[in-house]
Amino acid sequence: MADAAVQDRVLLPPEPKASLLQSRGMVGFLFMLPALAFLLIFLTYPLGLGVWLGFTDTRIGRDGVWIGLENYQLLWDDSLFWLSVFNTLLYTITASILKFALGLWLALILNEHLPFKSFFRAVLLLPWVVPTVLSAIAFWWIYDSQFSVISWGMIELGIIDMPINFLGDMENARASVIAANVWRGIPFVAITLLAGLQTISPSLHEAATLDGATGWQRFRYITLPMLSPLIAVVMTFSVLFTFTDFQLIYVLTRGGPLNATHLMATLSFQRAIPGGQLGEGAAIAVAMIPFLLAAILFSYFGLQRRKWQQGGAD
Amino acid sequence: MASVEIRDVRKAYGSQQVIHGVSIDIQDGEFVILVGPSGCGKSTLLRMVAGLENITGGEIRIGPRVVNNVAPKERDIAMVFQNYALYPHMTVADNMAFSLMLKKAPKVEIAGKVNHAAEILGLTPLLDRYPRQLSGGQRQRVAMGRAIVRDPQVFLFDEPLSNLDAKLRVSMRGEIKALHQRLKTTTIYVTHDQIEAMTMADKIVVMHDGIVEQMGAPLDLYDRPVNLFVAGFIGSPAMNVLQGTIDSSGVRVGNMVLPVQSAPAASVGRPAYYGIRPEHFQLRSDGMPVEVIVVEPTGSETQVVARAGHEEITCVFRERISARPGETILVAPDPALVHLFDRDSGRRIN
Numbered sequence: 001m002a003d004a005a006v007q008d009r010v011l012l013p014p015e016p017k018a019s020l021l022q023s024r025g026m027v028g029f030l031f032m033l034p035a036l037a038f039l040l041i042f043l044t045y046p047l048g049l050g051v052w053l054g055f056t057d058t059r060i061g062r063d064g065v066w067i068g069l070e071n072y073q074l075l076w077d078d079s080l081f082w083l084s085v086f087n088t089l090l091y092t093i094t095a096s097i098l099k100f101a102l103g104l105w106l107a108l109i110l111n112e113h114l115p116f117k118s119f120f121r122a123v124l125l126l127p128w129v130v131p132t133v134l135s136a137i138a139f140w141w142i143y144d145s146q147f148s149v150i151s152w153g154m155i156e157l158g159i160i161d162m163p164i165n166f167l168g169d170m171e172n173a174r175a176s177v178i179a180a181n182v183w184r185g186i187p188f189v190a191i192t193l194l195a196g197l198q199t200i201s202p203s204l205h206e207a208a209t210l211d212g213a214t215g216w217q218r219f220r221y222i223t224l225p226m227l228s229p230l231i232a233v234v235m236t237f238s239v240l241f242t243f244t245d246f247q248l249i250y251v252l253t254r255g256g257p258l259n260a261t262h263l264m265a266t267l268s269f270q271r272a273i274p275g276g277q278l279g280e281g282a283a284i285a286v287a288m289i290p291f292l293l294a295a296i297l298f299s300y301f302g303l304q305r306r307k308w309q310q311g312g313a314d
Numbered sequence: 315m316a317s318v319e320i321r322d323v324r325k326a327y328g329s330q331q332v333i334h335g336v337s338i339d340i341q342d343g344e345f346v347i348l349v350g351p352s353g354c355g356k357s358t359l360l361r362m363v364a365g366l367e368n369i370t371g372g373e374i375r376i377g378p379r380v381v382n383n384v385a386p387k388e389r390d391i392a393m394v395f396q397n398y399a400l401y402p403h404m405t406v407a408d409n410m411a412f413s414l415m416l417k418k419a420p421k422v423e424i425a426g427k428v429n430h431a432a433e434i435l436g437l438t439p440l441l442d443r444y445p446r447q448l449s450g451g452q453r454q455r456v457a458m459g460r461a462i463v464r465d466p467q468v469f470l471f472d473e474p475l476s477n478l479d480a481k482l483r484v485s486m487r488g489e490i491k492a493l494h495q496r497l498k499t500t501t502i503y504v505t506h507d508q509i510e511a512m513t514m515a516d517k518i519v520v521m522h523d524g525i526v527e528q529m530g531a532p533l534d535l536y537d538r539p540v541n542l543f544v545a546g547f548i549g550s551p552a553m554n555v556l557q558g559t560i561d562s563s564g565v566r567v568g569n570m571v572l573p574v575q576s577a578p579a580a581s582v583g584r585p586a587y588y589g590i591r592p593e594h595f596q597l598r599s600d601g602m603p604v605e606v607i608v609v610e611p612t613g614s615e616t617q618v619v620a621r622a623g624h625e626e627i628t629c630v631f632r633e634r635i636s637a638r639p640g641e642t643i644l645v646a647p648d649p650a651l652v653h654l655f656d657r658d659s660g661r662r663i664n
Binding site: 206210211213217221222225307308309 | 364365366386387391392393395396397399401402403404412413416417444445446460464
């Protein structure tokens with residue numbers, strides 16, 4: 001009886017509404033809708049609006065009209081824009097190299113058997129957990145032209161006679177903001193690489209030791225190649241964060257002195273909001289996209305599974 | 315090749331001593347197996363020979379040289395690890411060539427040695443693969459290849475077969491033994507598997523709780539274990555050990571009297587353990603009656619677990635037995651092959 005009923009139902013032509021709701025694809029699509037809406041509203045719309053604004057002469061309080069590539073032509077001849085590109089590249093490349101070198105070094109130290117190891121690992125994360133603006137304000141004090149603790153310390157030690165003009169001199173200001181960025185970015189690199197180091201089996205190092213490798217050779221031939229996939233991930237993220245940095249510069253120097261620390265992000269904001277030229281600011285922001293795409297492409301190739309990571313296939 | 319001399323070696327982690335004065339002589343070209351339950355110190359001892367652990371006390375010599383303070387890479391040894399420790403980012407050829415590359419050996423020499431080792435181990439078609447693309451047995455062979463190309467004084471194996479499945483283990487056992495017979499390199503091999511020890515070793519060292527319980531040729535250990543621990547550890551299924559008292563006509567266990575060919579003189583009334591291996595029971599019409607609990611035929615032999623008085627015993631017979639659980643069969647231990655152990659010290663007394 002029951003079998004017959006089931007069979008009847010199967011044989012009946014299904015109702016269109018019910019079948020739509022029962023198809024796996026449809027249910028999957030419905031479940032994706034909230035995420036899709038989220039992405040559209042908070043990612044696609046602002047990005048699209050930004051790109052659109054870059055092609056208009058919109059100002060605050062006045063709708064713009066389509067002016068094509070005029071903003072970009074202006075930027076092409078704008079020496080301040082090119083200075084900001086230079087500053088951004090200098091900032092990103094220097095800070096990323098320092099973060100990588102120091103982060104890897106810290107990770108290697110923390111991977112050894114140290115007393116109070118977990119304590120040091122926890123302390124290492126501190127710069128990362130402090131909100132950027134707070135740490136930037138702390139650096140602002142540290143870099144104060146008169147009351148800097150660094151200057152005070154060095155004067156007390158008799159190394160210098162006069163306080164260092166950290167943020168007032170072009171070269172000093174560049175070095176200072178890079179140092180602050182490095183300080184903030186090291187924990188991310190160090191903790192991630194430390195996690196990677198811990199996945200390398202100690203027996204590989206023992207085998208290499210027996211094979212006659214020195215400490216440096218073990219690092220060069222075992223640690224570094226095995227860490228390279230993770231290094232690609234970490235450095236991609238680090239480069240992206242650094243390239244788009246805004247808060248630190250805005251709190252410390254606002255781009256000064258003499259625009260020596262103006263990054264593309266700060267210049268974009270400067271032109272768009274205080275300057276009111278929304279269109280031009282948007283164009284500067286859009287001009288960051290090619291650089292970011294290049295970084296992402298780099299990571300795309302860097303992140304590809306190495307041949308040795310692939311298993312199975314003969 | 316070289317002999318290895320381990321002289322009163324001790325190891326302590328802080329105040330915790332884990333190896334209490336172990337002395338082993340290993341002849342040039344000998345295949346010695348350290349066997350024991352986990353935590354007995356056999357791997358630690360091997361790692362001390364390799365130089366991966368410090369030696370707290372005593373002396374280790376490789377050849378004529380005391381190596382206590384010699385760096386691992388200067389000891390001229392090669393080690394095969396339990397997890398193989400192959401470098402995952404290097405091909406099979408590079409894995410094997412790594413030590414020679416570090417020594418800056420000429421390329422031609424490296425290629426020659428790697429190809430030779432690959433030929434011995436049947437790895438030639440796999441030289442360009444990465445470890446991940448290999449099966450467990452192949453990885454095992456690469457690990458051995460890495461050891462062979464170095465042509466060391468001593469091979470060290472740390473439980474090399476324990477990650478393989480049972481069938482592969484048997485065949486690799488044969489390969490390692492054949493390899494040793496071919497290369498005749500002094501070998502120290504650590505395992506917890508007494509069958510590996512029995513089948514491969516020239517000499518077995520049974521370790522337990524950081525001391526050597528017994529050392530000797532495999533069949534000597536099987537035939538004359540010096541104490542209860544070795545008796546229980548060597549042989550599978552394990553020896554039956556029954557608690558009893560020595561009597562004028564044998565050993566009294568419960569209300570049975572079990573036969574012994576020769577009890578030590580003047581020991582009547584002495585409490586003892588009566589040890590008899592499962593394969594040393596015979597089915598005889600004048601045997602003692604035991605109640606069958608389980609019958610496990612393996613084809614070549616039949617294993618029977620039975621109850622004798624209050625004790626459970628295991629017997630292995632070459633013949634096939636049709637007895638069912640609950641039935642009674644008559645079995646007799648071979649009096650010539652009985653092992654007697656002192657009740658207090660566990661030492662052999664016959």
